[in-house]
Amino acid sequence: MRAKTDNLLLTMLIGLLLVACNTVTVIDKHEVLHSLDLSDKDSIVLLGRRHSHQHETERDYISCVGSNLSAGNEGINVIPEYQFIDTMYPYFEASTAPMDVNRLGELVQQPIILKKFTDYNIRYLIWIEGNTQTIDNSGAISCAGGPAGCFGFAMWNDEAHYEAKIWDMNQLALSGKISTETQGTSYLPAVILPIPLLANVKADACDGMATQLKQFLK
Amino acid sequence: MLKQFRYILILCSGLLTACGQSFIVETTLDIPQPVPSQLPLKMAVLYEPELREYTYTENNEDRINWSIKIGPSQVQLFDLILPTMFTSIDQIEQLSSTKGQTYDAVIIPEIIDIQFALPFETKSTIHETWIKYAIHIQQTNGTEITTMHVIGYGKSPNKTSIKFLLNEKEGLLYATNQAFRDLAAKIIVTFQSNADIQQWLASKSIYY
Secondary structure, eight states: OOHHHHHHHHHHHHHOOOOOOEEEEEEEEESSOOOOOOOTTTTEEEOOOOOOOOOOOHHHHHHHHHHHOOSTTOEHHHHHHHHHHHHHHTSSTTSOSSHHHHHHHHHSSHHHHHHHHHHHTEEEEEEEEEEEEEEEEEEEEOOOEEEGOEEEEEEEEEEEEEEEEEEEEEEEEEEEEEEEEEEEEEEEEEEEEEEEBOOHHHHHHHHHHHHHHHHHHH | OOHHHHHHHHHHHHHHHHSSOOOEEEHHHHHHHHHHOOEEEEEEEEEOOOHTTOOEESSSSSSSEEEEOHHHHHHHHHHHHHHHHHHEEEEEGGGGGGTSSOOSSEEEEEEEEEEEEEEETTSSSOOOEEEEEEEEEEEETTTTTEEEEEEEEEEOOOOOOOTTOOOHHHHHHHHHHHHHHHHHHHHHHHHHHHHHHHHHHHHHTOOO
């Protein structure tokens, strides 16, 4: 009887492992409005939109996309987000940053701001808006403590939506848009010990965005 | 005898208060140096004692003996941003000090309100701070040019609440510093776009 129960649990676990960590990138699309031209000397800066406190783009997502873009022999020069924001203070704070490219045009009329862009060799300024959220969850786990450990099962669905808008600093115009949508289900079975089987939704959305941006810019 | 009894009572009461969860901190300021965009103006700034010595106090069941000293950080904030906004800025002790001087205008910052929200109050994992200012800008003869109302908001990174065994005080100070950062940015940007200021500058043939 004990062996039968163990087999059943094992089968359930293998079954879960097969379906777990299932992340699906639903849509990756891009729209080119102007041709792009990035030389080896040029840099880009990736900035997260955070003007709405409820839907802020995560800092770790921006740095993940930046790291992916700058990795490898053909990596792109990416200015770290917070280095740029601090250097440009107070003009790129969450509450003061230009919301459209026309406002950026007004900003670079200040010679000192233009000089900072020129010093960094910034060719494209890329705004990323969106975030990863848990859209639903179910199940429960109870941890009584002591030798009994934990028992139960929980699962949740995460969804990531991100959109990047590419601003051309030479033409002061919107050059293109890229979006990525990713979904995934994570499982947490617990038989004495909880075993997290996590879907890397945000990481997959980061890879999807970085791959598209690389194709777009190179 | 009665006098000694009174002293003992005061001492006991002091000890009881000290044993409570007093929250006594002073805010600090750590914000970037703003990009200078100086207007050719000779300005004066008046820090009233209410601003210079401002301490937020509260004492109730949830916030026992709260005392958050904010004044020095506020003065530090204006001392940091104003020289990046004007070619000349002098600190004055009182409005009458402007007599016989050739200041274009006087800036008088006033703190209107400050609010804090703790994770257990908002059922979140962040600390939040709001600071509201009225920045009075007037000519040396007392005529008001404008009053800018600015609100600074700051929050700590996720999970600074005590339930995550991290420092409660640190979360609040971080959120307050972020509010100062937001406030300073808004003061600079609002000054550049305020219609009354634009009109006043135009009367002096000064344009951004």
